[in-house]
Amino acid sequence: MNTQSCITALVCPKCKKCYDHREIQHLCQCGSPLLVEYDLERAAQIVDPGALKNRSATLWRYQELLPVLDDRNILSLGEGFTPLTPLLSIAKKYALGKWYMKDEGIIPTGTFKARGAAVGVSKAKELGVRDVAMPTNGNAGAAWAVYAARAGISAHILMPEDAPRITRNESVAAGAQVHLVRGLISDCGKILARSIPAHGWYDVSTLKEPYRIEGKKTMGYEIAEQLDWQVPDVIAYPTGGGVGIIGIYKALQEMRCLGWIGDKLPRLVAVQAEGCAPIVEAYQKKAKESELFPYAQTIAFGINVPKALGDFLILEAVYQTEGCAVAVSEKEIIDALLELASLEGAFVCPEGAAGLAGLKKLRDADWLKAGETAVLLNTGAGIKYPDTLQFDLPYCPVDGTI
């Protein structure tokens, strides 16, 4: 069955060259990632945003704005329409406005990587792909592995040996071919680039195929819909490769064209760790691209990306929305993580905690005003990070009392 997708083409955001979406595409000839374009006039005619509430509680509710043409290619494990949880106690402590957490821990595989993988693998299936291949620090690999399994597509994954063990197990259980590397994700990427020509695999490294971003953008649609099409004043995003913030910005622009939201966009905030803050440095210099951040290190390993392929798109999203970029310390991350757990009952990943730490810093500096509405993206479940916290606990003897 036809999905009513309004996809029209793939377009290079740098040199504006167009590509056919009915064929396999990767980067533009100029080296830039490609973005998906839609016939938004047609989408505005066929979709009434108020009627979306009768659709399934997954990201596929926005199928007109997604690239899959035939719904038999849709691979769904129930991903998307994650909770937008009010942070009542924290908002009371730091602000007078409404603060929310978009909780991407409540999704298959426990991280927001499921969105990009669900849409990316579904479209790969539609394009007749038999093998996907990627380097990963763990979570993305696991997400692509499970959706590839559901599609009957083979997955070839390169992972640093110190990537979290649970993501190895997820990937291997799903039948992926996983190779460990005594090195960094960048080393994995180089091995993959050397290996792909001999096999003809479909390279699904970050932003090297155009559809992962389409999955991620649905976070932006959901935030707007869950706030009844009133966008918040600020959205804070823990930023590594930045596909999420690029996707949310793309969704905001699309929704404005569709007439689903007004002209005013939320200020987008890229939150990074002080130990890996290339976007923050670029922002401070008002630069359009970032420079490689040397000796990058942070406990929030999901945002430990020293130079993002889409850095220019991240910075454009920040500048165009009058947002900003802010760096937080390791201690601020842990403090925020404990605060979210003990005040709100939300046990988040360190990247999500960094987002809250960023909001707190911006509130302290009065960049975020009292009374303003803010949304924090938590990109994954804390349960996927067993080693972030270390506690010494008391023992009670078997014949004792507490």
Next chain:
Amino acid sequence: MNTQSCITALVCPKCKKCYDHREIQHLCQCGSPLLVEYDLERAAQIVDPGALKNRSATLWRYQELLPVLDDRNILSLGEGFTPLTPLLSIAKKYALGKWYMKDEGIIPTGTFKARGAAVGVSKAKELGVRDVAMPTNGNAGAAWAVYAARAGISAHILMPEDAPRITRNESVAAGAQVHLVRGLISDCGKILARSIPAHGWYDVSTLKEPYRIEGKKTMGYEIAEQLDWQVPDVIAYPTGGGVGIIGIYKALQEMRCLGWIGDKLPRLVAVQAEGCAPIVEAYQKKAKESELFPYAQTIAFGINVPKALGDFLILEAVYQTEGCAVAVSEKEIIDALLELASLEGAFVCPEGAAGLAGLKKLRDADWLKAGETAVLLNTGAGIKYPDTLQFDLPYCPVDGTI
């Protein structure tokens, strides 16, 4: 604001004695757990099941059939309305009918314990409780700890030292007082029973307060609603303490009274591990209660319960629906886990895998007929169980290719 809850009383299923729901209650004087009763005639008048689709995608959509009276007491992290995922490849391999997995991994804390905790803590808050206390093998403790944190209620938790470390971290991060014990959960329970009188804490051990089951029963409502009020032929439930299967049976009876489903109920199947199968033994003897299962052991530690307090209710649910109880081996559990991951992309906990292993066995025996519709409950996310699988993986040299 009033929730429209139709709660009327607490009733003992053994001796039929009634208790006031506006006061704190635990077990009946006769020792049995108490069940919540509702004015179902009134609920049938005020709720149109077809109109539920406009409500929030959480378990609170069934608020008329839940015990909380004032919605300001509702503590929500977005729990419930979890995916009902079609198992297309597995159904094709083993049956001609439709098989589904209700995926309780896609919920706050990553396990179905969140349902009982969300409703249990919300009602505890409504009753003015300041401190909750419980023994736990990990997941339930973590769930109650995070909801207690959101409520501003103190949680006191006793956990065997070999309970999964991630559940310790979750509980402590949420501010719970956690004590480790060099013993079993039964030892933790005894310590707690000795400790409670001195403190006056609210005992939230399994079935010792009446509201956890109300949270769990919403799985039954959701299955019926997600299948458009056509119940499946069979529901397979991995059974330890059995609150889930008791809750689903209660939901089925309520929905039949409400007129939301027809007279025919699904056959409820209690799936246990061969290493801990007290309900299966009782079922084979046609007994009304189970006997303590000696030397219980299984990798599916969530169903390692040698004698459940609600065993008579589990067996009643099985007998009354013409269901059955079936035991599966450790190897069958692992095989089913790998099958779900590699064929469906669903990385589940060993308990959920046991449920599939049970269905396969019943299909082999033709107890489950070709063409029959079956729902398997996966009670938690595989990512919460980092040690269930062990794989040896190949290394690729940094200067190599794959």
